[in-house]
Amino acid sequence: MLKVAIIGATGYTGRELAGILARHPHVQPTYLTSESFAGQRLSDVYPQFRSVVDVTLEKPDMDKVAECDFIFSALPHGLSVDTVPQLVSTGKKVVDLSGDFRLKDGGLYADWYGYEHNQPQLLANSVYGLPEVNRQQIKKADLVANPGCYPTSVLLALKPLLAEGVVDPQDIIVDAKSGVSGAGRSPKLPFHFPECTENFKAYKVAGHQHTPEIEQELAAVAKEQVLVTFTPHLVPMIRGILSTIYLRTSGKLSETEIWSLFEKHYGDEPFIRLLKAPALPETKFVSGSNFCDISLRLEERTGRLIVLSAIDNLMKGAASQAVQNMNLMMGWPEETGLK
Ligand SMILES: NC(=O)C1=CN([C@@H]2O[C@H](COP(=O)(O)OP(=O)(O)OC[C@H]3O[C@@H](n4cnc5c(N)ncnc54)[C@H](OP(=O)(O)O)[C@@H]3O)[C@@H](O)[C@H]2O)C=CC1
Numbered sequence: 442m443l444k445v446a447i448i449g450a451t452g453y454t455g456r457e458l459a460g461i462l463a464r465h466p467h468v469q470p471t472y473l474t475s476e477s478f479a480g481q482r483l484s485d486v487y488p489q490f491r492s493v494v495d496v497t498l499e500k501p502d503m504d505k506v507a508e509c510d511f512i513f514s515a516l517p518h519g520l521s522v523d524t525v526p527q528l529v530s531t532g533k534k535v536v537d538l539s540g541d542f543r544l545k546d547g548g549l550y551a552d553w554y555g556y557e558h559n560q561p562q563l564l565a566n567s568v569y570g571l572p573e574v575n576r577q578q579i580k581k582a583d584l585v586a587n588p589g590c591y592p593t594s595v596l597l598a599l600k601p602l603l604a605e606g607v608v609d610p611q612d613i614i615v616d617a618k619s620g621v622s623g624a625g626r627s628p629k630l631p632f633h634f635p636e637c638t639e640n641f642k643a644y645k646v647a648g649h650q651h652t653p654e655i656e657q658e659l660a661a662v663a664k665e666q667v668l669v670t671f672t673p674h675l676v677p678m679i680r681g682i683l684s685t686i687y688l689r690t691s692g693k694l695s696e697t698e699i700w701s702l703f704e705k706h707y708g709d710e711p712f713i714r715l716l717k718a719p720a721l722p723e724t725k726f727v728s729g730s731n732f733c734d735i736s737l738r739l740e741e742r743t744g745r746l747i748v749l750s751a752i753d754n755l756m757k758g759a760a761s762q763a764v765q766n767m768n769l770m771m772g773w774p775e776e777t778g779l780k
């Protein structure tokens with residue numbers, strides 16, 4: 442069994458990682474870090490881990506991290522940019538779940554994340570960890586930037602259409618809804634139960650940090666500039682993302698022909714499930730899994746194509762996708778420990 446470190450194991454994604462790794466046949470969660478709970482066991486913080494992961498949490502010590510075979514970092518963005526370089530310098534492979542190594546243009550961090558990025562070399566070397574797009578590069582990577590939760594749901598829904606050039610890349614509208622666990626475990630007023638329950642609201646309209654990430658990765662697929670209007674919403678449920686995406690097609694393809702493009706791109710993908718009409722994606726049916734469920738409708742009356750996708754933000758949107766990336770980086774079958 443290989444030893445795995447989780448930096449930030451007490452957060453929601455760190456917790457999911459610990460659970461997946463505890464069931465993985467080739468690794469064990471060995472070195473788990475926390476600032477606030479150091480000295481306690483993970484199973485004290487999350488009692489579901491009693492007699493499953495009883496590892497004592499420690500403040501990060503790079504010598505101990507270096508004794509592990511693989512490293513996950515699940516710290517907030519803005520903090521990872523300082524910590525990940527130290528993790529990479531251990532010489533071990535790293536998957537970072539934050540947004541700090543996803544944008545190739547480091548200058549974008551000031552506008553979208555509110556800090557100046559000071560690691561241009563690592564930014565250039567990191568590989569964007571969406572296996573359905575970058576599988577071959579991920580296999581060779583030392584640092585994988587695990588995608589954001591919303592971008593995962595959007596990029597998987599749009600990859601076949603942008604790759605085939607059958608939609609207008611300048612006219613894409615994403616209407617996405619997320620459960621509250623997307624905001625992490627640290628208490629913040631908008632996510633306090635009385636504030637968000639019995640409520641449904643948009644947030645960060647025309648300014649969400651995932652917008653440049655979505656545009657960057659779609660442009661890489663389309664091989665031209667892509668513009669996206671992205672509006673996220675908060676739904677009073679714990680987990681899950683549903684994205685509804687509106688597109689303009691050339692008008693030449695039928696729904697069946699568009700569907701066949703999805704089958705061409707995703708026929709062999711282990712974690713994409715294409716739902717034929719009348720089925721539509723629902724967050725409940727991907728909860729706790731690494732699946733992304735996708736469906737589409739061509740509205741002939743308006744000529745709009747509507748694509749829908751559902752993921753679990755903590756799983757395909759974060760922890761299980763990170764393990765999918767680890768499997769690729771370590772040369773194991775991609776589905777190991779995930780199905
Ligand atoms: N939640 C989600 O759906 C998704 C999250 N992500 C990204 O993954 C990363 C982890 O997310 P998530 O698990 O939700 O976050 P949480 O807020 O739940 O957890 C953050 C972790 O970092 C630790 N930490 C260490 N130093 C600090 C600090 N100064 N401030 C706050 N926390 C600190 C926290 O706890 P401790 O104090 O014990 O050390 C905890 O272990 C983030 O970058 C997030 O943006 C990506 C995709 C989806």
Ligand SMILES: CC(=O)N[C@@H](CCC(=O)OP(=O)(O)O)C(=O)O
Binds near residue numbers: 538539540588651
């Ligand atoms: C509901 C909610 O607040 N969701 C988070 C998504 C966080 C995420 O995916 O993390 P990264 O910032 O690492 O990409 C948000 O909108 O910021």
